[in-house]
Amino acid sequence: MRIAIVGVGHVGLVSAAAFARWGHDVVGYDDDAEKVATLQDGRAWFYEPGLQELLDEVIAAGRLRFTADPAEAIGGVEAVFACVGTPPLEDGSPNLAYLEAVARTVAEHSDSDTLLVEKSTVPASTGRRLEQVIAREQTRLGKSLRIEVASNPEFLREGTAVEDTLHPDRIVYGTSSDWARDVLRRVYQPLVDEDGCPVVETDVATSEVIKHASNAFLATRISFINAVARICDQVGADVEVVADGMGHDARIGRGFLSAGLGYGGSCFPKDVDAFAHLARQVGVPFRLLDEVRAINVSQRRLIVDKLRQELWHLDGKTIVLLGAAFKPGTDDLREAPAVHLTRELAEVGADVRVYDPVATAQMEAMFPGLATFDDVTPALAGAHAAVVCTEWEQVRALTPDDYLRALAYPIVVDGRNAHDPDVMLDAGLRYHSIGRRSAAGQAG
Ligand SMILES: NC(=O)c1ccc[n+]([C@@H]2O[C@H](COP(=O)([O-])OP(=O)(O)OC[C@H]3O[C@@H](n4cnc5c(N)ncnc54)[C@H](O)[C@@H]3O)[C@@H](O)[C@H]2O)c1
Secondary structure: OEEEEEOOOOOHHHHHHHHHHOOOEEEEEOOOHHHHHHHHOOOOOOOOOOHHHHHHHHHHOOOEEEEOOHHHHHOOOOEEEEOOOOOEOOOOOEOOHHHHHHHHHHHHHOOOOEEEEEOOOOOOOHHHHHHHHHHHHHHHHOOOOOEEEEEOOOOOOOOOHHHHHHOOOOEEEEOOOHHHHHHHHHHHHHHHHHHOOOEEEEOHHHHHHHHHHHHHHHHHHHHHHHHHHHHHHHHOOOHHHHHHHHHOOOOOOOOOOOOOOOOOOOOHHHHHHHHHHHHHHOOOOOHHHHHHHHHHHHHHHHHHHHHHHHHOOOOOOEEEEEOOOOOOOOOOOOOOHHHHHHHHHHHOOOEEEEEOOOOHHHHHHHOOOOEEEOOHHHHHOOOOEEEEOOOOHHHHOOOHHHHHHHOOOOEEEEOOOOOOHHHHHHOOOEEEOOOOOOOOOOOO
């Protein structure tokens, strides 16, 4: 099949490469000429494990190319997958302007019947609005092609995006005609034949809700365990063992029950807000989600409180943040807790420095003049306290001795529960984590 991908970012580029791997003829279009030039050079413009190798393979096979010309991308394809961003607006609703622009582009440049597929995460009823945009544009242009809109939400996770796309837990798509369903069946048939993953076929609105409900539910689990961790802190229980104990129950499971400094990234914060916004808009407020968000924000405050408990004033204190990316395996800083912490600590006068194995350039672009390190040992040297923000392997591998030798004061606040509290405390560190045994009282 001939397929166009519009928006070759974290979702679009991985999807484009996967579709090409399944034997389709794929063209990736982006309105950012610089990204397209990098891709035409054969290089991914962001870091994602295994992506470069997959691109090398499918580009060499002649099944994937890139263009900055929408006419070249959209003419002659059966399906256009919209993978553009849907970032949050002030009121929590997603900005759908990029997606509307894609609908107009498709109406303008299609030269045969085309299925426009929303892969971007969108609120329910976006499909209907996009069909209105296309119908209006076609009337304006004097065209009358069959252009339908389908929903095919994406569930990949940054850091394991290639693996998730090649071996997904499920494929979900929602369509409003047999023709559209057939197009998507043919897109995914090679994957289903090879991998046998389950397919959920439904209508467009249901498919849109599946994505928001999934992310809102996962975020709820994280905030739930973080609230439990607060209780553990007060009663001397260990939240990791609590989560293990809960997780053995087949009805609960262990996934997304890791206490820490909260969820981040480009999806959970915005999707929780967008789903809550939609619920308010349709007259059925989902207050649980407001609380999920509030708990998440308060987790960062907890880290600052723990630092204050040890260091008293933070003004003039050197704090090293270990990890900047919102999770290991990516250089994506969108809504990363470390970015918020950098800002919040700098505001109270702390001298912040940041270690990250892959995201220092992005941190410097965001905070000009910030001291950044690609290597963890010099980052620790002479700092008054270390805060674990991302559980990179290089951070997990740090021993009590590594901290004790390098830090000016032996203070570690572990926002990811990456270390064993007994090992850290027994070695003499003032070690704090989330909902587990921590250094008692104040430093002597
Ligand atoms: N990143 C994830 O882990 C993830 C996972 C599942 C779903 N999603 C959803 O997928 C969507 C895309 O997310 P992303 O992380 O890939 O975003 P991204 O910012 O990495 O990529 C979006 C791309 O679209 C391009 N673009 C924007 N407007 C365009 C236009 N009118 N024409 C052509 N190109 C345009 C941008 O230049 C950019 O390259 C979002 O709705 C997001 O919520 C993301």
